Amino acid sequence: MTYALKPTSDAKPGPVLRSDVPEKAALEDLHRRLVRLAVRMIWDRDEAEDTVQEAFRLALTKGMNPREVHFGAWMFRTVSNLCLNFRRRTKPESLADWIDPLDDATPEMAAQHVEQLVRLREAMDQLPRQQRLALTLRTMEHMSYPDVASVMQLSASAVRAHVHLGRRRLAELIGGPDGDVGR
Amino acid sequence: MNGCHAIQGHLDDWLDGLLEPAEQERVAAHLQDCAACRRLFERHQAISDGLQALGQLADRMAAPAREADRPARRWQRVGRVAAAVLIVGTIGAGAAWYRLAQRADSLVHAPGGPRQTGTIEGEYVGPPTIPKQREALIHLVKGDDRMAVRLPSKNPRVQIIWLYDQVRPTVENPEGMDVSTRPSS
Numbered sequence: 001m002t003y004a005l006k007p008t009s010d011a012k013p014g015p016v017l018r019s020d021v022p023e024k025a026a027l028e029d030l031h032r033r034l035v036r037l038a039v040r041m042i043w044d045r046d047e048a049e050d051t052v053q054e055a056f057r058l059a060l061t062k063g064m065n066p067r068e069v070h071f072g073a074w075m076f077r078t079v080s081n082l083c084l085n086f087r088r089r090t091k092p093e094s095l096a097d098w099i100d101p102l103d104d105a106t107p108e109m110a111a112q113h114v115e116q117l118v119r120l121r122e123a124m125d126q127l128p129r130q131q132r133l134a135l136t137l138r139t140m141e142h143m144s145y146p147d148v149a150s151v152m153q154l155s156a157s158a159v160r161a162h163v164h165l166g167r168r169r170l171a172e173l174i175g176g177p178d179g180d181v182g183r
Numbered sequence: 184m185n186g187c188h189a190i191q192g193h194l195d196d197w198l199d200g201l202l203e204p205a206e207q208e209r210v211a212a213h214l215q216d217c218a219a220c221r222r223l224f225e226r227h228q229a230i231s232d233g234l235q236a237l238g239q240l241a242d243r244m245a246a247p248a249r250e251a252d253r254p255a256r257r258w259q260r261v262g263r264v265a266a267a268v269l270i271v272g273t274i275g276a277g278a279a280w281y282r283l284a285q286r287a288d289s290l291v292h293a294p295g296g297p298r299q300t301g302t303i304e305g306e307y308v309g310p311p312t313i314p315k316q317r318e319a320l321i322h323l324v325k326g327d328d329r330m331a332v333r334l335p336s337k338n339p340r341v342q343i344i345w346l347y348d349q350v351r352p353t354v355e356n357p358e359g360m361d362v363s364t365r366p367s368s
Binding site for chain 2: 032035036039040043045048093095098099100113116117120121124135138139140141142145160163164167168170171174
């Protein structure tokens with residue numbers, strides 16, 4: 001039996017602007033990361049772009065300054081909240097379109113893989129908001145616990161509890177003694 | 184097994200890569216011996232792996248060059264738009280047809296209005312989606328060649344009235360019909 005350690009990540013929500021990075025490049029990088037987060041939460045690229053656009057509009061309206069230390073965390077929090085409040089008008093994008101065919105040996109395995117991921121995505125949607133967000137930021141966005149805590153405005157230990165409870169709830173929702181949902 | 188509760192509290196830390204090496208060894212030794220904890224750990228590990236796989240798919244979706252990578256998606260979008268136009272068009276045509284049929288029904292059953300009925304032989308010349316009806320009990324509802332046709336129904340409580348725009352009667356003046364008193368539109 002082998003247990004692989006999961007890499008921790010240096011994905012940080014902020015600060016956005018640094019002296020060594022041009023302002024335009026920094027904002028573009030932030031935009032890209034926010035779109036990626038929104039896609040992970042609502043699974044629709046166009047809606048994700050709109051959501052991030054709305055977050056930037058809100059930042060402008062509220063006079064937020066990208067040079068502020070908390071600007072990045074504020075943007076991640078705003079996009080997260082918009083995504084959690086998102087009312088789906090269309091079906092989420094099909095995961096089958098995005099599976100790399102080289103990842104699976106046979107079409108049957110690919111279909112099974114897609115089915116498992118679709119079930120997991122649906123189970124994520126059923127989680128309480130805090131657990132869903134904590135799991136998304138920690139396990140999909142690879143943020144450190146302190147960074148997730150700054151986005152969610154919680155303590156790191158509270159975030160860990162949400163991640164733990166979220167994983168447990170997902171295992172229950174996916175069901176089956178094996179809980180075979182990934183690879 | 185003794186210590187299961189404490190071990191289970193560390194499983195997520197292991198998955199997050201936050202366990203100290205010594206603690207890892209202790210947990211791993213426990214997992215070798217305890218099937219229940221091992222099963223729980225494997226389930227949580229599967230969930231973590233699945234979430235990572237989902238995250239990678241989201242990365243592909245969010246990549247700026249995705250449209251160029253997947254030209255088929257553009258056609259899917261065109262197809263969705265075409266389907267929406269088709270649905271809206273169908274609903275619009277259906278609504279228009281329904282209004283016509285309602286109007287025909289009200290004309291046919293207008294109190295005191297002329298109610299000409301009779302058997303007529305007609306040749307239907309409309310689009311093929313409309314059922315062909317060579318013989319039916321008909322009501323003339325307006326001038327020209329528009330007619331409301333009562334179609335035979337097996338259920339006496341159901342009345343089927345179909346408005347034909349393109350019926351060409353093969354009998355000019357069927358028996359029992361006063362063509363000159365057709366209700367006007």
